[in-house]
Amino acid sequence: MGRISRRAFTAAALSTLAAAGAAGAAGAAGAQDAYAATGRAGSGAGRTAAGRHRAAAEMRGVWLATVANRDWPSKPGLTAAEQRAELIAHLDRAVRDRLNTVILQVRPTADALWPSPHEPWSEYLTGAQGRDPGWDPLGTAVHEAHARGLELHAWFNPYRVANHTDPGRLVASHPARVHPDWVVPYGGKLYYDPGRPDVRAFVQRAMLDAVARYPVDAVHFDDYFYPYPVAGQTFDDDASYDRYGGDFASRADWRRDNIDRLVRETAAGIRRVRPGTRFGISPFGVWRNATTDPLGSDTRAGVQTYDDLHADTRTWVRNHWIDYIVPQLYWHIGFAAADYATLVDWWAEVARGTGTRLYVGEALYKAGAAGQPSEWQNPVELSRHLTLAARYPQVRGHVFFAAKEVAADPIGAMARVVADHYRQPARTPR
Secondary structure (H helix, E strand, O other): OOOOOHHHHHHHHHHHHHHHHHHHHHOOHHHHHHOOOOOOOOOOOOOOHHHHHHOOEOEEEEEEOOHHHOOOOOOOOOOHHHHHHHHHHHHHHHHHOOOOEEEEEEEOOOOEOOOOOOOOEOHHHHOOOOOOOOOOHHHHHHHHHHHOOOEEEEEEOOOEEEOOOOHHHOOOOOHHHHOHHHEEEEOOEEEEOOOOHHHHHHHHHHHHHHHHHOOOOEEEEOOOOOOOOOOOOOOOOHHHHHHHOOOOOOHHHHHHHHHHHHHHHHHHHHHHHOOOOEEEEOOEOOOOEOOOOOOOEOOOOOOOHHHHHOOOHHHHHHOOOOOEEOOEOOOOOOOOOOOHHHHHHHHHHHHOOOOOEEEEEEOHHHOOOOOOOHHHHOOOHHHHHHHHHOOOOOEEEEEEOOHHHHHHOOOOHHHHHHHHHOOOOOEOOO
């Protein structure tokens, strides 16, 4: 976080980025703090009448991460019956907490949690990539979620191929082995190159296969586009830039155009394949700092999605290219480098009048966690977030990272949210 000396935070950033990669939707949850510098404090706010009124229709979501068996399955190699039972338990827990949406990670690393003709079965099911688990997790999740009155959003990571750099560990039929020119090693991981039109077409085809097969309520991307920066390393897309980047003033502009194209084309593909299915994205919480761009937020973040991930999240919202956005505001109220209150205010203004729904990503995983500051040791912190956000009519709900913490709730932070804000069920905004 911060245009401050990023190199001064290199060691912490690398360790937290590794944890973030396993966290899926938390994305760079740890990196958000590792890159933090200094900032400006904000203040809380009281719950308003408008906030109480909105509870009749609001997003109450939870991310269910599968990468590295973060939330589910609890470990690879469980029987089909055991996997199914664990999945059902997560859905039942969401119902008990009066949530209404589960965002299930179904393509964590260029693989699949459904019988895809394009990519192998995920290793996080059986422990071996490509091995049939003996059941259909995504199909089951959609059916069982709908039976419980829950929405099921299918969560895809477009470009991450593997959390290692050895193509030989992928199954022989993996597209990344069949097309080695598609792949870029970076930061200890393998990525598809977003600058190649054939890659962009392929990842859309692979993801839309799930949309065609199942009545998912939405397609969901997390915060990984171009990878988070790693000090001293370069993402080697020279070949694709030389071939396709000639019309752009800079490589950064070309990269942003590549991601813009992915977003627009995916939205069009969803409308074509299953009209009415929504498209949402959950980016890192800072678009740009105001010191970089006067349109940015009053923050000092060392990662800025526009500059570092080449994801122009503000434009996606303002142009209504997506149906909803869930910025990951994984900081406490008053955090110096990136104050939750400051960022809710900024995102509410960005979403104003756009037609793009604004939900807020909440760091439940920090509540009571070792090493977190005193604010996160207080079970009331997250409830205060919802109270503060309720003063903004643009904020139409919250999504919690992640399902494991919803289930365990070590200091009762989720129970406090439910008691203070979710006493009655709520339908999702449409």
